[in-house]
Amino acid sequence: MYKVLVVEDEERIRKGLVYLVDWMALGCIVVGEAANGREGAA
Secondary structure, three states: OEEEEEEOOOHHHHHHHHHHOOOHHHOEEEEEEEOOHHHHHO
16 A cells, blocks of 8 residues: 655645545555645655
Protein backbone atom coordinates (compact mmCIF):
# COMPACT_ATOMS: atom_id res chain seq x y z
CA MET A 1 0.00 0.00 0.00
CA TYR A 2 1.30 3.43 -0.95
CA LYS A 3 1.19 6.35 1.46
CA VAL A 4 0.07 9.64 -0.11
CA LEU A 5 0.66 13.21 1.00
CA VAL A 6 -1.71 15.58 -0.81
CA VAL A 7 -0.08 18.98 -1.45
CA GLU A 8 -2.25 21.70 -3.00
CA ASP A 9 -2.45 25.41 -2.23
CA GLU A 10 -6.20 25.70 -2.80
CA GLU A 11 -8.02 24.19 0.17
CA ARG A 12 -11.21 23.26 -1.69
CA ILE A 13 -9.27 21.30 -4.30
CA ARG A 14 -7.07 19.65 -1.67
CA LYS A 15 -10.08 18.55 0.40
CA GLY A 16 -11.83 17.36 -2.77
CA LEU A 17 -8.87 15.21 -3.72
CA VAL A 18 -8.73 13.68 -0.26
CA TYR A 19 -12.45 12.91 0.04
CA LEU A 20 -13.59 12.23 -3.53
CA VAL A 21 -10.84 9.91 -4.77
CA ASP A 22 -11.23 6.24 -3.81
CA TRP A 23 -7.69 5.89 -2.50
CA MET A 24 -8.19 2.35 -1.18
CA ALA A 25 -9.21 1.15 -4.66
CA LEU A 26 -5.91 2.57 -5.92
CA GLY A 27 -3.93 0.80 -3.22
CA CYS A 28 -3.18 4.03 -1.37
CA ILE A 29 -3.86 5.68 1.97
CA VAL A 30 -3.75 9.44 2.58
CA VAL A 31 -1.40 10.13 5.47
CA GLY A 32 -1.55 13.91 5.37
CA GLU A 33 -2.30 17.17 3.66
CA ALA A 34 -0.24 20.30 3.09
CA ALA A 35 -0.99 23.74 1.68
CA ASN A 36 2.41 24.14 -0.01
CA GLY A 37 5.66 22.35 -0.72
CA ARG A 38 7.45 23.80 2.29
CA GLU A 39 4.70 22.60 4.62
CA GLY A 40 4.66 19.22 2.90
CA ALA A 41 8.40 18.74 3.31
CA ALA A 42 8.31 19.56 7.04
